[in-house]
Amino acid sequence: MDQDSGYNHTLQNGETKGKKSAKVTMLQKEVGLLSGISLIVGTMIGSGIFISPKSVLLYSGAVGPSLLIWAACGVLSTLGALCYAELGTMITKSGAEYVYLFESFGSIVAYLYSWTTVMVLKPSSFAIITLSFAEYAAAPFFPGCSPPILVTKCLAVAAMFLIVAVNCLSVKLASYVQNVFTVAKLLIIAVIAVAGMVLLSQGKTENLSNAFETSSISFGSIGLAFYNGLWAYDGWNQLNFITEELRDPYRNLPMAIIIGIPLVTVCYVLVNVAYFTVMTPSELLLSPAVAVTFGDRVLYPVSWIVPLFVVFSTFGSANGSCFTAGRLAYVSGREGHMVKILSFISLKRFTPAPALIFNGFLSLLYILPTDINTLINYFSFAQWFFYGLTAFSLIVMRFTRKELNRPVKVPVVFAGLMTLVSFYLVLAPIIDKPEIEYLYCTIFILSGLIFYYIFVYKKVTWAHEMMRPITMHLQLLMEVVPPEKME
Template sequence: MPEREAPTDHEQIDHTANKNFSLKRNLGIFDCICFVVGSIVGAGIFVSPTGVLQYAQLNVGVALCIWAAGGAISMMGALCYAELGSALPYAGGEYYHVKRGLGHLPAFIYIWTLILFILPASNAARALTFAEYATRPFYSGCPTPELLKKIVALAVLWILGIINTKSTKATTWVQNVFTVLKMLALILIVICGFKELARKMEIPGHLQNAFSSPDPNAAQIAESFFQSLYAYGGWNALNYIAEDIKNPSKNIPLCTITAVSAVTAFYLLVNISYLTVLTPKEIVSSAAVSVTWAVRVIPTVAWIIPVSVAISIFGSLNGDVFMLGRLNYAGSKEGHLPSLISMLHVNHLTLAPATVLSTIIASVFVIPSELISLTNYFGFSSSLLGGLTVTSLIVLRYREPNLHRPYKVFLPVAFGVVLVYTFLFLAPIIQSPKVQYFYALLFMLSSMLIYFPFVHFKLRIPYFDAITCHLQLLMEVAPTNIFEDPKSQ
């Protein structure tokens, strides 16, 4: 008998041909709020206060305004994303919305930048920060060896990757539990900080004369905003996991707005608590602001803070791994990534290939790096991509006026968000150009070298179909029910 040819990329073995094989909508209101809060509150609030003050030229008033403005901008963005998520509740979030509003090429540039640079770099930064805090109690007064930090960072990335490939319920449980724990840690910092303020005879001078330091220029304000917005990153979490959410048209706007409001209030209170105990120079010179704060305020149990920070980052990273898997899944279903990536495990119904891919890419970024600079570079790229997403909302308002929108944002808010993102993108280039920003733009544009031959002209790589088939069998995954988007044709 002649040997049977391996199935093509569109003819993969499907063990579930007679089953409704797709993602399940299991996430309720509490789960959704925990995913948003848990995704936002992580490394940022424990790392970014240093960067915000540093780029604000130690001007406490400007720094606090930037934290408040960062929350306001995040809320404005959240309102825009709530409209998109409730009207188009499909996995992939911003990527899917850009494709719907602006077309395939901008969407491919978007997903190329997100899955190969921004999100993996962010996850690597969080993993390295987790390693820093998790190992700090064992190296009191001494720096943690870089090799150990890298090993711990890789370990936590792969532990979370395995959890995400084994069970969606386990992932949700981890997210909920760790979100509650991290919020308890923030409450502790706020209460202790205000107790210190009440105990003092007068308000510290740098809070009384908050605007006495030199004012930063436009480029420094933009870079300070990058630090703040990095700490708020994750407010768009529900748009990525929309296909897992019960009643997304109602729950996405409700949970996003609730979570972002709560986080903004806590961030301002935590920063005031830091400034009550530490001077701006002490904050800028501290590699771990919360630990320095704890040694000053609760010295006998100061170890609680690094443990709490590690817990916080672990939960945030869990949410990011979950979201990144959904982004890869969406890109594959839309034909911008190999079909294997959108397949589900036949037993666990998890996105095993997508999660493995995102974990591998994040592992590559676990190299010695100065986190403040790293957050600036993907903050710079994120401002462009965020602007594209909100532009898609504006385009869809005029192109598809009859699209059912359970929630509609006040349109001037969307224009305001686009203007803010445009400022954040252009100000550093014009006033303080750096070669790294050019590299970031070059990286985004390099996606066209892949898009035109392999997506637009559908050039096929020899033996790729056979490799896909073997990987499908090895990983025990099968294709999902394809979502046919009439606008994608």
Template sequence: MSKPDVIFEDEGKTVSLKRNVGLLSAIGMIVGTMIGSGIFISPKGVLEGAGSVGLSLVVWTLSGILATLGALVYAELGTAIPLSGSEHAYFMYTYAQGRSKLGRCIPFLYDWVGLFIIRPVMFSVICLAFGTYVVKPFYPGCDPPPFVVKMFTIVAMLLIAFINSYSVKLAVTIQNVMMVIKLIALAIISIGGIYMICLGNVDILSEGFQYTSTSPSTIAIAFYNGLWSYDGWNNLNFITEELKNPNRNLPLSIIIGIPLTTAFYVLANVGYMSVMSKEEIILSHAVAVTWADRVLGVMSWIIPFSVAASTFGAANGVLFASGRLCYVAARDHNFPQFLSFIHSRRFTPVPAMMFTCLVSILMIIPGDISTLIDFFGFSSWLVYGFTTFTLLLLRVTHKDLKRPYRVPTVIPVIVLLMACYLVIGPIIQDPKVQFLYAVLFILSGFVIYVPFVHMKIHPPGMDTLTKLFQKVLQIVPTKVE
């Protein structure tokens, strides 16, 4: 399981992915991916599920704490198994050693769900938010037509895919610049909210815990929306092979990035509630724009611009990481091999980027943001819970595994229990059809696994298609020693 090289078969030259991501860029990847569409969309979902102002702020805080704990779990795994691909790499190491057919199925099912649900949904929702905020100023007083929003969204998706296929350094630079812009936007909302509170606008905040929901199901949905805003905390684990000094920078970027984001999120919600009623927050599709119209006056354009930049940067980070999952899944023979090829000169996984972008575009055509978030929340926390279980299992089965960073045992136990609640609670209290769809889709992975991975059936015409992609995209295969 060594670092992958790419071979020019006709020249004998070696090309590999480069370690271009330092500490600042790592923090930018975490903060820049987490602060995307969620804080500008999810306040309505969290408030609606929590029922009260007080509980909604508690949900935002606890979501940040849970994201930090989950990220620390992943930090131990990422430093002990320093390979790109996040969960894929950890499942392959833990369950697929010894060529166990059952064990090999586990990482494949994760790849199946990750590449067709979790990562595309995450990319799609963020890009939909970008499209909404870009189009919104052209439709004052009403919601923009869904067709127009989706057209702008698709254009943004294609542009981001091009950037990530063209240059790793360009993608990382965009991520860092967008991080600064979005932090400025959240600072404006936070400071503006504190100013409004000082003027006496505390009617909504003074409600406290009145009307708090008592349903575990609706509270779980509130957590889904809150945790959606923090998702991206594990993105560095997808690009470990491109991270400089991962043993130091992986846990350090988590410790800096996620608490910083949590503080901004709580303050931003206080800012919203200083000028908007609960009903207005719940009904608004662009909470930050409404806030800006009331507080900033003629300068209100700053917030839509910043939100568009924020969502664009977050989508850029998500695709950057998602392409690496597709890359390593194909490299380990769980998907067609040409998806693991990289560009011969630019060192970018072009086919993986194109594949992820295409699946994401297909995802947004019939979908809407709320449904996609619920679908994502259930599927992702199912994976996070199983990954946490894997860490605990490794401590029993691989006691001698070198762990440069070791998280206290109580932390993975808390994350595992919370993941069980987030997965099982909504099913018991208020089963939704999207949960059933997610389970059925996971099970359908067996239909693909048995013939193409277990039995190793080679689809006809695949070699011809691979050669065509090599010539058109100028990509070369990956060799793993």
């Protein structure tokens, strides 16, 4: 919103006077292929696959359709990610949907996306993941009952502070944390999957035989089953948020997608098969945490490893969420769609510290209410609207931006299918159960136009003058500088 692109680089000049900085003041390319795969896999696999595959089973009606939907969600996520691979290698800027919408539909649409995502979707998602982490971390200290809300919220806040601090300190450290926790969650998934295969080899196939017999699926319930399945796959677009920090993005972006998402798909299907080897559909639907129930029945006396690794999984997912959320706020600030301080970079550590801290502060506010799950449920339709619009932007730019180099070029039918499915998922929950809250969410999204008109389009002088001293003091306090211009 603060449009002063020629802001006085006071700190930068003071720090570098008399000596030349070893690195230019911009985000460094420190994320390799392994870290890229870890970011995708680690952000996608959170707590969902361990806690509530029952939502997919509930709406699909039987074991067979449930497993097919898990696999189909993986295929759809892969198609969407391949569309993003073309967009990410064609436009090698961080920010994912934001930069693609900006290039194809212009400033207003990109602003509404950043307004909705930076202010609501990213911080509330970060808050929910850290709360899930806190619930599992606190559970062993309160056997037989749920941990007090105050305890879980304090643990969630502590996790937030730790994750934001790690991401502010070093991109390499944040990537290392992501890699370690991704390995941990893949380890527990391997344990569950192998245990399931052993049980299958022992003849535990009762729940998998006649898997389609009791199915009573309808057109509306298919949509809701996909909605819940795709929620567990959410995060397939995370690598596009950090394209500028990816080494050799033309190779590593599509490679990470091609390796990471099918890996998650195989994991999800195998884990669900394992669940059905020890639980009937009715038992699975009644289980408060499916993986914990599985561990109690199969892994005793070491069943405690399941909740421990769920803690690791949610922490890693929260770290990935924070990592990418900071980049979106950073790019929005750089384009003048958020306050300019968000686009500044730590002079010593080359991280977007102000953007990361801002996302952490908003996430802290979302932890305070009693129930934020309702909020994110109502706003999730907006996420799928922007997914669909981004896929459609690929089709648009095939005609309007023919001059752009496309190292990766996917069949346009992939983008068309992703667009149709995304808009169906936007309409499905609203048509199935129309509620006034969806209107409130839409009004909030469109209210961004007011801020756009005042601060971006009109660039009012009083806002600029008000932000100048605030920006200067924050710059000195955090030791951050504006990034150098991209080539």
